[in-house]
Amino acid sequence: MFEDEQQIIESKIREFCLKNDIPIAELKWSPIPFSGEWGTSTSFFATAALEARAGKKIQVPARAQEIAEQAKAAIGSVQGISRVDAIKGYLNLYFSTSEYARRVVDEVLASNADFGRGAPKSERIMVEYAQPNTHHSFHIGHHRNTILGEALARIVEFAGFDTIRASYPGDIGLGVITILWAYDRFYKGQEPQGIHERGQWLLKIYAEATAMLEPKENETPEEKAKREAYDVERHEMYRKWDINDPYVRELWLKTREWSLEELRDILRILDVKMDVWFFESDVDVPAKEIVGELIAKGIADDERPQGGAVIVKIDEKLGLTKEKYRTNIIMRSDGTTLYLTKDLALAKVKFEQYHVDRSIYVVDVRQSMHLQQAFAILKLWGFKQAEKCYHLGYGFVSLPEGAMSARRGRVVLFKDVMDEAIKRVLAVESEKSPDISEEERRHVAEQIGLGALAYSMLSVDNNKDIIFDINEALNFDGHTGPYIQNAYVRANSILKKSDGLPKESQFDYELDPHEIELIELISRFPDKVQQAADEYRPLIMANYTYDLANAFHSFYHAVPVIQTEDKNVREARLRLVAAAKQTIANALRLLDIQAPEVM
């Protein structure tokens, strides 16, 4: 927020260095640690190191301090800077508190929901996430994926990028066919009531079918024959799907719709609005076409005449001598396509039809190799956007008893966890806030329960695995979503009890350190948005939001607002509370967490 002042100071430092023949290194600016005062700082270690490397006999830390002291003298006075300190090689510039506090608060309350929004950028980003296979229910692993993707989409969008949200559900494959087969064989015509019940029922059928089709120990010849007969039936159904058999296709579309209804309902609950739906089955035909193109361009090698498949020797084609991307198949020997082929076809659609400059894939880290191969082939193919394809991988979510497995029916469903979350919040709520009406309580419980779940997923670095513990995920104390929501509620509570928000205010009194820290954190929000977007890391926003809430809670406790006698001070603090509330709301929104008015 203070680029102008920073520019003025930076040019003064450069001028001083130029005059004194000091080879200045790039200046990096950061907030001054050890809170209580407020400002920005830079250091001269890099500059001193340049001198040392140039042959000067100096001690870097001592020389950095020397330059800092000289720079301090050279800077003189700057509008808006109350004091300059040179310490341990750092140059600390303290802001004139009143003026800056007013600027920050005024800007927030002028921009409101747009506070922190970045200037529009020329590039278009597509974020692909929320892509469970159909015919399965949505589990907590999908929840991590969806929350991560949605938070990222909200962050890059708010940072100024033209953003498209895309989902790419796997709607075909042997797993899907297995469910169709078992449904048709054993449950034909049945259909449970309720969107989620029906979806979960399909999942149960899948686990049953898998058990029937798996070889068992000590199986009798009769059992073996039955199992093998089932397997033949299943593959026959896949063949029929492939040749567009009307019966199988209709069955497939009907059951697929059941899954999609369930998925759409969960996305509605999570407030995720997809712009584009790509289905795996849609790219099958185009995928076949691009194989020919890649062969013609000499990128792929057709080994089918020798009884092999169509492959891409990626390392060789890129001219790499060391093994990196290896070789992968883009078409089976029987002429059918693979996941990789479909991803190539999909990327082509993204680039050519949707004019995407950057393509982000929020996909399980286990598919890292696959995506690196896809990006490398896209590059060979001539797509310059391949450079800006990015795999946001994330560690998988497992259970204390081991990995989740849809095949074994050992999954923790998101819907179940959500229901449990709401139940627990309601229990806490009726104890702590008996005044809230029955109707509102249910709504607030959903906001808090979902907030706790979302934050537990976002507050861990994406490349770390999560062992899902429901008691941890639904903890409402400390470093959690509800802690942040509570800060928002408390701010709201103060504002509700005031006689309205003053139009303007002066911060011309001695501010409490808690006030200064809160204002400082608010002022950093726009930069944090850009940083999180640049690095594709929702975690940065999650951490920031917690810090902001923490500063507000401390402020709340230490600094009276409504009870302040002095009218000037009270009005300034009221506006500060409103600015804090707004910034918390904006930050929570980027995390796809709702801000309840009461709790």
Added chain:
RNA sequence: GCCCCUGUAGCUCAAUGGAUAGAGCACCUGCCUUCUAAGCAGAUGGUUGUGGGUUCGAAUCCCGCCAGGGGCGCCA
């Protein structure tokens, strides 16, 4: 065999190559007749897996090793 990820307080996790490695949970001490105690203030807790190296400066970068997880041509 090769490649990727992870290893930080008892537990779960933070920390643009820079100032004193920080939070939460758990445990302990205080704080509700005062704007919501889902909170605040404080105490305890560290050889950042390990051994080298680079650097004025390393949890962070490089190399070796140890431990755990994942991946590696006709699954997705």
